[in-house]
Amino acid sequence: MAKEVSNKEENYSLWYNNLVIKADLAENSAVRGCMVIKPYGYAIWEKMQAQLDRMFKETGHQNAYFPLFIPKSFLSREAEHVEGFAKECAVVTHHRLMTNPDGPGVVVDPDAKLEEELVVRPTSETIIWNTYKNWIKSYRDLPILVNQWANVVRWEMRTRLFLRTAEFLWQEGHTAHSTKEEAIEETMKMVNVYAEFARKYMSMPVIIGHKTESERFAGALDTLCIEAMMQDGKALQAGTSHFLGQNFAKAFDVQFANKEGGLDYVWATSWGVSTRLMGALVMAHSDNNGLVLPPKLAPIQVVMVPIFKTEEDYKQILDRMADMKSRLVAAGVTVKIDDRDNLRSGFKFAEWELKGVPVRIAMGPRDLQNGTVEIARRDTLTKESVGQEGLENRIAALLDEIQENIYNKALKFREENTFKVDDYKTFKEKIEEGGFLMCHWDGTSETEEKIKEETKATIRCIPIDAEEEEGFCIYSGKPSKRRVIFARAY
């Protein structure tokens, strides 16, 4: 089983694709670029959703739902937005099929052409701000703090499971505020929520920073992001939070009566994370044996595998396991007993390693006699024999330890692969090895573009906690006040 996952040191990209498929997370569908998220993969996504949703609600947000379709003309209302989103998208032109008059099957009914084409939402700013127009009259209607869980479609040419698919699942927050300050505060608050989620639940360290102007969301005045390092040293943007200024309010004429009795345009933010996080989770922690899941997102936290030769042993072991399971469940642990009697335990071990179950408990006839079990950790692949007494407390503590260890391992990896680089020659050498390069940059899009053309590296972000430091741009030699992060990225 484990052999089926290829070697990540040899071909990281192939390793990733194989792993996503072998671990039953997702697969490609019959529709170009669209994936099927399989039950095991979806169970992880549900855990992500549940936790994020909790965090959104704790910060005062409510969910709502807006239409899947956007009238074509809406996209053109905000000048930059149309450039970014009105290109590769799914366009609905007709609303009826008819029996094929010339053969088998069905064909598009030419009489059912829509007056105005509809675009399947690539993001919902336009339709939402067109709706907010009717919700906002006075400052008393503000803020609006709304989130939507939805599917979106961007007609990507080169797709990869979870990382870049034509259709993906996400959440998009869209908030409306009476002041600029409040909107900026919201933008920052939500990127912090994302960072906390990545760190505490995904065990994935992230850097919070501002995108450069050329990497901003189309229509935003500022884009904050969280950037993570994958195990091949490449960067992955895991979430974004946009300060949209009054751009969409102006595009859709959304004004409110302020406290002083005047009329102002409303201030906006939007923020989102998607099923891309699933790709990040896989690439951040997994190894050549399969997935390594942080316990807080694992659909199964503990798997129990009976080891037996006789029917009687099997029954006795399962009995004891049922008892242990109920104690573990009472302690809040998700447990599965793998009681399949047609598979060898070695096969089962490999399968649960592939699926990333954090803790495996094995029990054989000798354990039965001795009152012990064998505990194996997925993160370190270490085993130890322990007593059955008080197992639930030990396991609960172990799950916390694993959650932390995975985080620390990823953090250590990032630190070991982050370098300060001060000249372009070194930069070009270093970038080939992967990692984050902390460099001075002159702040111009021209330099950024040149470096991207020559090295495929982009500025991932200007970290919000970047220290003030005098220096010179690695490319142009012009003065710079702080380092930014360059990397190749997914």
Place this chain on the structure above:
Amino acid sequence: MAKEVSNKEENYSLWYNNLVIKADLAENSAVRGCMVIKPYGYAIWEKMQAQLDRMFKETGHQNAYFPLFIPKSFLSREAEHVEGFAKECAVVTHHRLMTNPDGPGVVVDPDAKLEEELVVRPTSETIIWNTYKNWIKSYRDLPILVNQWANVVRWEMRTRLFLRTAEFLWQEGHTAHSTKEEAIEETMKMVNVYAEFARKYMSMPVIIGHKTESERFAGALDTLCIEAMMQDGKALQAGTSHFLGQNFAKAFDVQFANKEGGLDYVWATSWGVSTRLMGALVMAHSDNNGLVLPPKLAPIQVVMVPIFKTEEDYKQILDRMADMKSRLVAAGVTVKIDDRDNLRSGFKFAEWELKGVPVRIAMGPRDLQNGTVEIARRDTLTKESVGQEGLENRIAALLDEIQENIYNKALKFREENTFKVDDYKTFKEKIEEGGFLMCHWDGTSETEEKIKEETKATIRCIPIDAEEEEGFCIYSGKPSKRRVIFARAY
């Protein structure tokens, strides 16, 4: 506030539409036939989802996600299915927009025509069975018990908020089994889950029955449904569960190696409920003052309204309320304190009645002195003054009582409006008044169709618990073995 909702006895349809909008449940969007589900409405839908999801998981199902798009040719694979679903639907023909060369805005790029058109899923049997083909090799891969929460699109000509919209949210279960018996059992199990949900959570009595052949799902051998009576005496189909036989397995060539080593086609079911349930919930219980929500689905179960003249009273009352709230929350009750200081309490009362909050607690200066509060029930519109001591237990019990009372009221209404009718003349008179008419029917589609043409009444279902009873068809006079339910329906 209450005046804004029109009178349901005068114009039920207008009353419904006004109520959905005034209570902030949903509104029409800029896209024809697509609705915006507003935060308050979505909060109710979330409660429905959470409970249904729990019940699906308790019955062994897992969630997954399949593509939004279905290749046009897939729809033609199953002969009846294409008749039912390949007609009014959203057809994606292109994948790119381009800057308009002849003016402002964007236009469809003629070079980006898809080789095969994609249909936005009206239901997912075809894409899912095309996927299952790769998941199922042997009887060991069965059963597959999968559910999907998703949006679907059916290009309805006449739409009404929640009841019939072009896009709607739903869940669709799609299961695969190795035997016919197991699939039939699943079909029945899930319609029972729906009935239990309707009764226990929506406080809505339903009748479980089989659809007649002409009302079956396109591609099903049997469709089970739950039917509820609305307050105007019309029927509403609130959920369906289909036994699909081997139709989709044959259409997509899904065979499995059985235990005996032979090859069999897989047996299928599908089942779904949608945001239509929101419409049913509104129409089943609400009155001319607004929504009446069953406590188990109410986003806010208790609202507290302070009644005050002086700033000091206001503060003291809010203090006391905060204390009561924390005790209620600890007892598992969802509470909101309406501390808006710019609105009169009468206005607040009307607003929370409109929104269907089951219990209102009001507290004034005299209550503060006496250690009392005024409790008002939304379902009966009655009030009483009670002591603050032990309030949390009283309220918890009251919420249960309201949940049950709403159910009993709806059941009583249905019973009072269900009639045994044995001749067609009486049938034609009675059907004008609304209600369920229990009649003998000769079992033919011809008779069913004639009655529908002449009276607009359809056979809602053949109840699963219909008693064997000799009789004669009200239309043809031919012999019949049991009564079926006729009604006009949403």
